[in-house]
Amino acid sequence: MTKLMAVLGVCYALIAVTDATPLVAQDRDSLRITEMERRMEAVAREIERLRLGRDVVEADSTVQGLGPAASRVYLVDRGVSLGGYGEILYENFASEAQNGTVVGAGDTFDALRAILYVGYKFNERLLFNSEIEVEHADEIGLEFAYLDYQVSDDVGLRAGLLLAPLGLINELHEPPVFLGTERPVTESRIIPTTWRENGVGVFGRTGAISWRAYLMGSFDGAGFGSSGLRGGRQKGSRALAEDLGVAARVDYTATPGLILGGSAFRGETGQGRQVAGADVGGRVLVWDLHADYGARGWDLRGLVAGASVEDVSALNQLGGLTGADGIGSRLLGWYVQAGYDLLRSTSSTHELIPYLRYEQVDTQRRVATGFTADPTNDLTVTSLGVAWKPVVQVVMKLGYQLHSNAADTGVNQLNVQLGWLF
């Protein structure tokens, strides 16, 4: 600053002494132009620094005696990150079931979900992320809440209430992200979205391969039922931890937009309980293989998921289940879906995506000896509809679902969904 003042002083002195001659006037103009250019450059640099952030522009300097790279942590912008999503769902049920029986399913209009994501970045490597959910307008839940520590650019550690890294929907369930007014049945009953438990794990990416592996709370097998594993979720709430499980996932991005992957969970579910004096194991394996393609207007997706449950007789006893209400020892489901943006080739920024999804699920593919399978759990759902996105984060879907099952009691339904994401 002192040097700058000295230079300016000399400039003014020169201007004062030589103001009388045209030549000197030219010099004075030149000096003024130079000074204006210097000031403009200083302003431009300041604008750049403010826009890009100090961690980008100034991280070549050192802080607190650390080298440039190590000192970046002191320069990073820190703070709260907010986001959210939500969906309102109207369901209009047919008056007759598949077999012509009159049914009395009442139509519903539900503020199904309103979610707030809250994150906080402590420094360049350590962050907190959470999802706080209000379901049906009056139920509050915590869907995830974890700390991430980024060990390197490619590997991180994660601990807290974690989403099980299985399937396509469990981790990515915002309405604008998937087609259909409702989540696939496979990813509700076999992969029980939203499936979350407390745990620790590692995650990372190596080239085109991303992966996650968690040690996390297991199911409580006493909550399983004939319609799937959903009731076994403990959701991290005073969860029994006599048995833990391992969940892992690998995805391969074959080309931008195309993901091929698989995931699995394995763990026992007896949670220390006994039947007739013997420990209940209740080992469960849940797995899936999936493919997802989103490019050039197409949204294509396919997934197959299965589960096997051991010791179902004991688990049935724990849950007081008999007859056709027994837990399936084998579960299997799959779906394929396709959608295409009809406005892709227009100048509109909107998207209009007709879609079709076909799905088969059987949550009692096999049952324990002495139990029977409920034919209503062997079902097929065909969903067709259209999704309109005025912007990529907002969607309105109109869909019709054709439900059929082995008992001929499926009930079709018309759905309207409004969803958002920010």
Next chain:
Amino acid sequence: MAILRPARAIAAAAVVAASLAPAVASAQTLTQDEALELAFPSADFERRTAYLDEEMLSSAARRAAPDVPIETGVVTYYVARSGGQSLGVAYFDVHRVRTLPEVLMVVVGLDDRILRVESVSFHEPPEYRAPVGWLRQFSDGGLDEDLSLKGRIANITGATLTAGAASRAVRRSLALHSVIDPLGEGRE
């Protein structure tokens, strides 16, 4: 007997964590110098600032796309040179992803097409960061309709906000480049 009793499992997790801990940590954020060096190793850089008037801003906005905002008329860019020859121009675009900002370096070649796009700084959770392979889709892209998520640029599953923000940043940089025309005669 459970296959994963807590004590054993936690011990295994501790071993995994311990094995990862010594990994050499590298920063997620690049500096401008590092980013420029990645794009043009050993080149010299001239830092320039363009001051756009209303007409130039309107022209850039028209060229970018209706959903690509151009909010500043003060644009700083870096011209890479080697041996007296221009190699390309680098722009640093800052934009909001969800709540927090990202800085992308968009490098334009002598043919006014994308040479490289690099994520310089990303403050949202890292799993939302665009993979390097995804950013490569922009390479050799020009300012045409195909260079968008409705065109040949695939979305990022699970990171649609990142994909949208990056696509807009690339189009914005190309539009500004076409108006500023930093490598042409008598321009700047």
